[in-house]
Amino acid sequence: xxxxxxxxxxxxxxxxxxxxxxxxxxxxxxxxxxxxxxxxxxxxxxxxxxxxxxxxxxxxxxxxxxxxxxxxxxxxxxxxxxxxxxxxxxxxxxxxxxxxxxxxxxxxxxxxxxxxxxxxxxxxxxxxxxxxxxxxxxxxxxxxxxxxxxxxxxxxxxxxxxxxxxxxxxxxxxxxxxxxxxxxxxxxxxxxxxxxxxxxxxxxxxxxxxxxxxxxxxxxxxxxxxxxxxxxxxxxxxxxxxxxxxxxxxxxxxxxxxxxxxxxxxxxxxxxxxxxxxxxxxxxxxxxxxxxxxxxxxxxxxxxxxxxxxxxxxxxxxxxxxxxxxxxxxxxxxxxxxxxxxxxxxxxxxxxxxxxxxxxxxxxxxxxxxxxxxxxxxxxxxxxxxxxxxxxxxxx
Amino acid sequence: xxxxxxxxxxxxxxxxxxxxxxxxxxxxxxxxxxxxxxxxxxxxxxxxxxxxxxxxxxxxxxxxxxxxxxxxxxxxxxxxxxxxxxxxxxxxxxxxxxxxxxxxxxxxxxxxxxxxxxxxxxxxxxxxxxxxxxxxxxxxxxxxxxxxxxxxxxxxxxxxxxxxxxxxxxxxxxxxxxxxxxxxxxxxxxxxxxxxxxxxxxxxxxxxxxxxxxxxxxxxxxxxxxxxxxxxxxxxxxxxxxxxxxxxxxxxxxxxxxxxxxxxxxxxxxxxxxxxxxxxxxxxxxxxxxxxxxxxxxxxxxxxxxxxxxxxxxxxxxxxxxxxxxxxxxxxxxxxxxxxxxxxxxxxxxxxxxxxxxxxxxxxxxxxxxxxxxxxxxxxxxxxxxxxxxxxxxxx
Numbered sequence: 001x002x003x004x005x006x007x008x009x010x011x012x013x014x015x016x017x018x019x020x021x022x023x024x025x026x027x028x029x030x031x032x033x034x035x036x037x038x039x040x041x042x043x044x045x046x047x048x049x050x051x052x053x054x055x056x057x058x059x060x061x062x063x064x065x066x067x068x069x070x071x072x073x074x075x076x077x078x079x080x081x082x083x084x085x086x087x088x089x090x091x092x093x094x095x096x097x098x099x100x101x102x103x104x105x106x107x108x109x110x111x112x113x114x115x116x117x118x119x120x121x122x123x124x125x126x127x128x129x130x131x132x133x134x135x136x137x138x139x140x141x142x143x144x145x146x147x148x149x150x151x152x153x154x155x156x157x158x159x160x161x162x163x164x165x166x167x168x169x170x171x172x173x174x175x176x177x178x179x180x181x182x183x184x185x186x187x188x189x190x191x192x193x194x195x196x197x198x199x200x201x202x203x204x205x206x207x208x209x210x211x212x213x214x215x216x217x218x219x220x221x222x223x224x225x226x227x228x229x230x231x232x233x234x235x236x237x238x239x240x241x242x243x244x245x246x247x248x249x250x251x252x253x254x255x256x257x258x259x260x261x262x263x264x265x266x267x268x269x270x271x272x273x274x275x276x277x278x279x280x281x282x283x284x285x286x287x288x289x290x291x292x293x294x295x296x297x298x299x300x301x302x303x304x305x306x307x308x309x310x311x312x313x314x315x316x317x318x319x320x321x322x323x324x325x326x327x328x329x330x331x332x333x334x335x336x337x338x339x340x341x342x343x344x345x346x347x348x349x350x351x352x353x354x355x356x357x358x359x360x361x362x363x364x365x366x367x368x369x370x371x372x373x374x375x376x377x378x379x380x381x382x383x384x385x386x387x388x389x390x391x392x393x394x395x396x
Numbered sequence: 397x398x399x400x401x402x403x404x405x406x407x408x409x410x411x412x413x414x415x416x417x418x419x420x421x422x423x424x425x426x427x428x429x430x431x432x433x434x435x436x437x438x439x440x441x442x443x444x445x446x447x448x449x450x451x452x453x454x455x456x457x458x459x460x461x462x463x464x465x466x467x468x469x470x471x472x473x474x475x476x477x478x479x480x481x482x483x484x485x486x487x488x489x490x491x492x493x494x495x496x497x498x499x500x501x502x503x504x505x506x507x508x509x510x511x512x513x514x515x516x517x518x519x520x521x522x523x524x525x526x527x528x529x530x531x532x533x534x535x536x537x538x539x540x541x542x543x544x545x546x547x548x549x550x551x552x553x554x555x556x557x558x559x560x561x562x563x564x565x566x567x568x569x570x571x572x573x574x575x576x577x578x579x580x581x582x583x584x585x586x587x588x589x590x591x592x593x594x595x596x597x598x599x600x601x602x603x604x605x606x607x608x609x610x611x612x613x614x615x616x617x618x619x620x621x622x623x624x625x626x627x628x629x630x631x632x633x634x635x636x637x638x639x640x641x642x643x644x645x646x647x648x649x650x651x652x653x654x655x656x657x658x659x660x661x662x663x664x665x666x667x668x669x670x671x672x673x674x675x676x677x678x679x680x681x682x683x684x685x686x687x688x689x690x691x692x693x694x695x696x697x698x699x700x701x702x703x704x705x706x707x708x709x710x711x712x713x714x715x716x717x718x719x720x721x722x723x724x725x726x727x728x729x730x731x732x733x734x735x736x737x738x739x740x741x742x743x744x745x746x747x748x749x750x751x752x753x754x755x756x757x758x759x760x761x762x763x764x765x766x767x768x769x770x771x772x773x774x775x776x777x778x779x780x781x782x783x784x785x786x787x788x789x790x791x792x
Contacts, residue, residue, distance in 0.1 A: 001593070001651055002559075004530070005508045010658070037454035045457065046449050053442050058433035061441065061638040097493055097642075097664040104663045108529070112401045130662035133504070134400070163398070197397070242457040244669035246493075255397055262406070266526035267500045268493040272668045273640035 006113075009132040022356055028388035030306075030357040030375040033173060033327065035239050037379075039295055044287045045242065045278060051285075052277035060277035066265045068095030068249070069276035075283035076249050080235070083205070084219040085251075092251055094261055097271045099203055099236040099248035103127055104267070105260040106164070106199060106232065106250075107134035115163040118156055120148050122330075122363030122372065124173045124201070127166060136163070138365035145321035147172065147179030150186040157194050164197035164232075170213050171204035171326025174363045174374035178324050181214035188217060188224035188231075196230065203236040203248075206292055208325035209300035218251065229253050237279055239327070240292060245275040299327065302377040305385045310375075313393030327378040330360070333371045339396050343373040346395065355391040402509075405528040418752055424784035426702075426753040426771040429569060429723065431635050433775075435691055440683045441638065441674060447681075448673035456673035462661045464491030464645070465672035471679035472645050476631070479601070480615040481647075488647055490657055493667045495599055495632040495644035499523055500663070501656040502560070502595060502628065502646075503530035512558040516544050518726075518759030518768070520569045520597070523562060532559070534761035541717035543568065543575030546582040553590050560593035560628075566609050567600035567722025570759045570770035574720050577610035584613060584620040584627075592626065599632040599644075602688055604721035605696035614647065625649050633675055635723070636688060641671040695723065698773040701781045706771075709789030723774040726756070729767045735792050739769040742791065751787040 022029050052060045059069065067073070073090035080088040096102040103126070111117065113135025119127060121140030128138060139160050141153045147169055157165065167187070169179035179187075191198045200217040214220070218233040236248040250260065264270070282288070306329055307322045317339040320331035335341030340349065343359035350357060360372025377385060418425050448456045455465065463469070469486035476484045492498040499522070507513065509531025515523060517536030524534060535556050537549045543565055553561065563583070565575035575583075587594045596613040610616070614629040632644040646656065660666070678684070702725055703718045713735040716727035731737030736745065739755035746753060756768025773781060 001649070002506075003655055004504065004506055004511075007505065007655060007659075010662075034459045037458045040453060040457045042449055042453040042457070046446065049445050049449075050442065053438055053445075057436060057438040059640075061436045061438070061640040062433045063430045063634075063639040097668070100665045101663065108400065109403065110398075110400055115400075126662055126665070133659065133662055238459075242670070243459040243665075244455075244457040244673075246664060246666070246668040246670075253397070259399055259403060263403075263529065266406075266522055266529055267497065267663065268642060269496045269522070269639075270642070272493070272642040272671045274638070274642075274671050274674070275668045277640075278670070 006133050006135060009135060010129045026354050027351070028355045028380055028384050028391065030355065030377065030380065030388060032376050032379050034243060035295070035327070035378055036298070039298060040242055041287060041291050044282060044285065044291070048281035048285060049278045051281045056277065060274050062273065064270045064273040064276070066261050066270045068093070068271065069273050069280060072276045072280035075280050076235070079283060079288070080251070084215045085233070086222065088251055092257070093249045094257060094264065095271045095276055096248040096250050096264070097268055098238060098243070098246040099201060099234045100126060100130070101264070101267070102234040102248055102250040103130045103201070105263050107131050107136070108263045108267070109256065109259045110163050111136045116160045118153065118160065118162045118165040119365060120167060120172065120175070121365065121367065122174050122360060123166070123365070124168060125362055127201070128365050140364060140366045143175055143177060145177055147175070147177040147183060150183045150190070153187070154190045157190060157196050162196065164199050166199045166201065168201045168204070169217060170202055171207060171323060173204070173326070174328055174358070174360065175330045176323035176326050176328040177321065177330070178213055184214055184217055184220050185224065188221055188227040191230045192224065192226040197232065198230060199232040199234065201234045203239050204326040206240050207296060207299055207327065209296060209303060210324060213325060232256065240295060241279070241282065241288070245279055247271065247275055247279045299378060301382060302380070302385055303329070305382040306375065306377040306389060309386050309389035313389050314396055317396055327376050329375045329377060331373050331375060332369070333373070335371070341371050343370060346373065349395040350392055353391040353395040355388045355395070402529050402531060405531060406525045422750050423747070424751045424776055424780050424787065426751065426773065426776065426784060428772050428775050430639060431691070431723070431774055432694070435694060436638055437683060437687050440678060440681070440687070444677035444681060445674045447677045452673065456670050458669065460666045460669040460672070462657050462666045464489070464667065465669050465676060468672045468676035471676050472631070475679060475684070476647070480611045481629070482618065484647055488653070489645045490653055490660065491667045491672055492644040492646050492660070493664055494634060494639070494642040495597065495630045496522060496526070497660070497663070498630040498644055498646040499526045501659050503527050503532070504659045504663070505652065505655045506559050507532045512556045514549065514552055514556065514558045514561040515761060516563060516568065516571070517761065517763065518570050518756060519562070519761070520564060521758055523597070524761050536760060536762045539571055539573060541573055543571070543573045543579060546579045546586070549583070550586045553586060553592050558592065560595050562595045562597065564597045564600070565613060566598055567603060567719060569600070569722070570724055570754070570756065571726045572719035572722050572724040573717065573726070574609055580610055580613055580616050581620065584617055584623040587626045588620065588622040593628065594626060595628040595630065597630045599635050600722040602636050603692060603695055603723065605692060605699060606720060609721060628652065636691060637675070637678065637684070641675055643667065643671055643675045695774060698776070698778060698781055699725070701778045702771065702773040702785060705782050705785035709785050710792055713792055723772050725771045725773060727769050727771060728765070729769070731767070737767050739766060742769065745791040746788055749787040749791040751784045751791070
């Protein structure tokens with residue numbers, strides 16, 4: 001069978017093989033990129049669905065507008081305002097089938113084969129593959145513990161004149177890094193200076209452990225004239241409420257939003273109105289603040305436990321910035337004391353000891369740092385985290 | 397803003413303008429392509445969701461496999477067998493976000509810019525736009541009251557060597573036509589003869605009014621050696637249960653299914669597990685046969701009422717084959733007695749008289765027949781249908 005040329009640009013995920021091993025009995029997994037099912041507010045979701053089916057069964061079960069179910073767009077507009085992004089009217093956003101679809105629509109709408117897109121190195125694996133399917137040439141911008149290095153980013157923008165820049169500024173995947181307020185402002189200013197579109201992917205921003213992080217790029221855009229018209233913001237309920245609903249959203253300038261809506265019409269007509277009506281009722285019921293408070297507290301404890309255990313068990317053989325939110329610790333093997341310094345080698349040894357994580361290399365679109373690894377603290381409880389990290393110590 | 401080149405191949409739907417007029421007070425609409433909300437089994441769906449959340453909340457709310465929620469794949473396998481397509485194992489299908497996404501995945505997986513695809517003239521509007529976004533050059537195969545003309549189709553296949561042929565053999569949209577058993581066999585035989593992939597889109601096959609239609613191409617493929625490996629079958633719960641769930645499926649040869657799954661991973665990760673678990677419980681509860689029986693009976697009455705009224709009110713100025721299933725009457729203005737013979741002109745006059753339908757021209761990818769129109773009998777009750785057709789008579 002002859003497939004489309006665009007499939008030559010992607011390969012089956014290198015970490016698929018690893019994930020097959022996760023079924024081994026007794027494995028403690030730090031490999032996933034998902035929230036803990038035990039924290040889903042099942043009762044609240046059940047109530048929300050019941051209300052949706054009782055109050056407007058037609059709306060929840062019939063075809064809907066490609067742009068999204070209007071009551072949900074209104075709730076999301078209010079949700080964004082509560083997070084510090086004022087002035088996002090319901091019509092300034094479309095509902096997407098998870099934020100993965102927002103990425104796909106950006107690719108479909110914006111990327112012609114050969115177009116350049118700048119992403120962080122490392123960045124979200126499915127972003128790399130998604131954009132490559134549309135023929136993008138990806139350029140890697142370096143990061144440190146404070147997120148993307150803005151001087152380097154600006155030099156890359158000037159050199160490559162990309163179609164857009166894709167960033168996860170808040171508790172990035174896999175980096176866990178929090179882009180500083182100063183750098184956020186710098187990103188918006190360079191967007192205006194170079195008239196470059198910036199895509200802010202923000203699925204983790206609500207999962208902070210202590211003080212709230214700086215405002216999103218979207219929230220800050222009010223203070224940088226001309227930046228709002230160059231900004232796309234992708235949000236999601238997946239990490240804070242439930243991935244299974246597949247409810248995300250995209251905020252973008254009107255012209256881009258209209259084109260993305262047209263593309264979405266031919267991608268899946270619209271996002272499940274059944275899921276949208278449920279999400280709308282959930283937000284309307286006002287349960288989100290308590291849900292977020294609970295999730296933040298649990299993940300904060302787990303992050304702390306993992307950080308402490310890593311210091312204790314692996315000492316100076318590993319280096320990392322303790323995360324202030326999100327789901328991940330991004331770490332680097334130092335090779336101190338002649339210990340293993342390659343993430344892939346370490347991952348295989350770890351599996352043999354009964355613990356799994358994802359080595360860092362697949363998260364780079366170019367020039368991978370082979371010493372890196374991503375550890376999720378989201379799905380194992382504190383005892384399991386301690387036991388898993390002890391096994392990591394043995395594997396090292 | 398500079399958009400991707402692929403957007404140059406599509407235009408905003410010509411019938412969007414028409415749909416804006418549907419909000420006019422008192423309009424009777426035969427324009428929609430959707431089922432009647434009043435027939436949704438709301439109670440059954442509520443029960444199914446409750447069971448899904450009670451029995452396996454994690455499965456309904458967590459991330460799931462891109463291929464689909466396994467209990468739903470099992471139910472759909474059984475559903476296909478009950479409809480006469482034996483031997484479709486759960487692993488032979490993937491769940492899609494409505495059958496629209498199956499079309500999108502076929503485009504993404506198979507179509508390189510400039511590739512040829514043969515479709516019926518007329519065919520489903522969103523198929524035309526979906527494939528064009530991937531750069532397909534569409535070739536139009538003529539139809540009559542028995543569906544696609546197979547001699548003409550074979551000549552086009554021989555001439556154009558298309559990437560694939562897309563057909564809606566059973567109660568097509570907009571044609572309403574039922575492809576005869578003889579022609580079905582001919583299609584499968586020419587697929588083997590020319591080694592051409594055939595895509596069977598089948599959202600309406602369950603909506604028959606009298607006897608069941610001939611088996612689907614998929615069902616028949618067992619009797620034509622070598623045809624099964626050249627066949628894709630797209631199914632959907634949208635027309636028979638609820639479009640809002642966005643649950644469709646695609647059955648395809650393993651190699652194609654694997655590539656489509658990879659593409660789906662970067663399109664939306666997976667279809668809402670919340671909707672999938674609900675659909676699985678609904679099918680498992682055994683409610684579908686009664687739901688189908690009810691829907692068939694109501695639509696049969698409405699189709700009959702519309703056909704009778706058209707004969708009575710429009711006489712020999714209109715020509716159509718009474719549908720044996722589906723949602724649509726596809727008609728042709730004859731111009732008899734000097735009456736209007738252009739579907740677009742007639743549509744405008746009809747709106748002035750308080751009744752809406754879709755003129756036929758947008759359904760053609762080439763060489764439109766301007767005398768055609770599509771009338772949906774699905775969403776208006778029998779009294780409204782009679783009143784609406786009387787208005788059509790006045791408009792004529």
